[in-house]
Amino acid sequence: MGKTVLVTGVARQLGGRLVRRIQREPGVARVVGVDAAEPEHELGGADFVRADIRHPTIGRVLVENDVDTVVHLDVTGTPLSPRGSRAGVKETNVIGTMQLLGACQKAPSVRRLVVKSSTNVYGSASRDPAVFTETTQAKALARGGFAKDTVEVENYVRGFARRRPDVAVTVLRFANILGPRADTPLAEYFSLPVLPTVLGYDPRLQFVHEDDVLGVLLLAAAEGCGDGTFNIAGDGVLLLSQAARRLGRPTVPVLLPAVRWVGSALRSVGMTDFSPEQIRLLTHGRVVETTRMREVLGFTPGYTTAETFADFAVSRGPGLLPPESVGRVIDAAAARLGVTGVTDVGAVKERVHHG
C-alpha cells in the first residue's frame, strides 16, 4: 500500500511543482493538495481540497484521506496575490501551522511531517557569527515579520515533535530561494532595473535553487530519511555587489535611514517587498553551514550559490550594464591604449564554467 501525501500551500508555484513531481515518486499512492485559494496551475493527478489551514476543517481532510505524510509549505513571507495583506500571511503562517499541527496530533495515521522554514530564523545582525549552524541562537530576536513567524512556527513544530515522538519531523531552513520561476522577495528585488543597496554595507548572500528545494523536499518526504532541523543552501557565497555585477544591474547606495523610505515608496507602488528584515538581510547578509544537510540528510544540492544565481540571471535577461558589454568596453579601451594581454585565460575559463 502506498503513502498518502498531503501538501499545503499548493496555490503557490513551489507547492504546485512539488505536487506534480511527488506523484511520480515510488511508493506514493495519493497526493492531496490543500490551499485556501484555487491554484492557477495544473496539479496533475492530485486531489485538490480547498481548505484554509487556519480552520479546523483541515483535521477532517487529514482523517478522511488517511494521510501519512504531511509536507507543510504554507509558511511564506509574502501574500500570494499582490492585494493580500501581511497580516493574513502571518495568520496563515502561525495560526495555520498551529491548526495543522493540532490536526496532525489527532490523526494517528500521520507518520512524517516536513516543514518548510527559512534561514530567516537566524536574523541578521552585525554581532552574529559569520556562519550560522543549526544550533546557533539568534543574537537579536526577531521583532516581527516573516522571521518572527518562522521562529514561532518552529516552536510549535518542536512542541508537536515532543507530543508525537512517533512522527518523524524534518524542518528545512531554506536560504534565499532563487531560480527562473521563483517568486520570493529577493527574486523580486533582483528584478528591479536599478538595485538600491545600503551605503557602506556589502552583505554576503547565499542562494538555493528552486530545483534543489524540490529535490530536498522529495528526499525529506521519503521513507527512512533522517529527521531534525537542516539548513539548506547552495555552496559558496556571493556578495550583493558581486551579484549585481553578474546580473548587470547598477546599484544605488542609499543611506541606511533613507533605505526605509525608498523601501516603503517601492512597496507602495507595488514593486517589491522591502520589509525591515529584508533590509537587514541586505545590510548584514546571512550565511549558513550545510554540513548537516550533506552528512545527516544526505542531500547534495545540484547548484552552487553562484550557479543558482547564474541560472536566475539568464532567466531575467540582461540588465542595464551586462558584464559582457562592460568587458567589451575595457577591451576597447585596451585596444585604444595598445596594451595586450587583458583577457586572461583564468577569467575566460571561469566564464565557460558559469555559462
Place this chain on the structure above:
Amino acid sequence: MAEAKVIPFDDDRARKPRRRGAAAGRKRAVAPQAPEVSVVPAQGSEPEPAAVPEADAAGVPEEPVAGETPAVEPGLVERVLGGDWDRRIAGGLSFLRRRLAGEYEVDEFGYDRELTDQVLTPMLRPLYEKYFRVEVRGVENIPAEGGALVVSNHSGTLPWDGLMLQVAVHDKHPAGRTLRLLAADLVFALPVVNELARKAGHTLACAEDAQRLLEQGEVVGVMPEGFKGLGKPFSERYKLQRFGRGGFVSTAMRAGVPIVPCSVVGAEEIYPMIGNAKTVARLLGFPYFPVTPTFPWLGPLGAVPLPTKWVIQFGEPIRTDGYPADAAEDPMLMFNLTDQVRETIQHTLYKLLVQRRSVFF
C-alpha cells in the same frame, strides 16, 4: 558583428600575427552567457566613457580574414612608456574587467583574496614600508601550513597595528600566509568599515568564527586586550591589559593549533592619547573618544599618526595539542596558559623597548 570586437589580446601573441583560434576561443567563452550580445553604450560609471564609442567605431581591428593577417604594431603605451608599463596596464585592465563582471570568489566570511592582494594590501604597503618602517622578526614561528593563532598586544587608539600585522605576515612569511584578523563587533556595525574589514578577511571576534577559521587551517590573529588595550592612556603604554577571559586559548586548544605570541613595538606612540572624552564617546556609541595633542584640535589633520619606527616580533609557538581531550574545559589550565602567553608578550615588549634607540628611528 558585435562579436568581432571581442578579440583577445594575449601577452605572447603581442607581436605575432593574430591567430584565428584565439578569437574563436574567446567567442566560445562569451557566447553561452549572452547569446544575444549587443553593444550597449557605456553608462556613466564606466571608465573612460568618452573613449568608448570612438574605440568601438574605429579602434578595434576587425577579425582577420584568412590570408590577410595584419602584424600588430607596438601599442601606444608600449611606445611611450616601455614594455613594463604595457604589462602593468594590461594587468590593471584585466583586473578591472574581472571585477566589473563580478567574476571573482569570496569565501564564506566575505574574504576577497584578489581585492586584498591587489588593492588593499598595496594601499597599506607604503605606510608599512616607508612610514612606520616595520621590522619583522621571527615570522617563521608561524607554521608554513595548518592553523595557528597569533596573539598580539593591541595599542594605538586606531587599530593600525592589526593592519600592519596583516601586511607583515603576507609580505614576510616564506609561505606567504594570510592573517585572518578577529575584529570587535563595532567594526561590523560601522558602514564602509565593515565592508572593507570583511573583504580584507577579518571577521567577528567570537569563538564560532575563530574555531571555523582555525579548523580550515587558517592563521588567525587576535588581540585579546581589545578596546582596553587600544584605548589606554599614553601613560600606560606597553603595559598589557587583561587578556579578556582567555577564550582564545580554549579555542586554539579545541582546534589543536599552536599559539604564536606576537609583540608590536611602535604602535603605542602613533596617537599619544592624553585624554578620553567619555561623554562624546557615549554619545557616539564608541568605547572611548581619544584626545591627543593633535586630535581633535587640528581636525582631520589630527588623525595623521606619528611616524614611529615599528618592530613586530613573533615568538616561539606554544603548542596546545599535547593536552587531554577535555583540557579546554579546565578553567585553571586556561588561566595558566593565558598568563603564559601574556607574560611572553610582555617580556618581549620590555626586551624590545630596551633595545630601541628612539621612538622614531
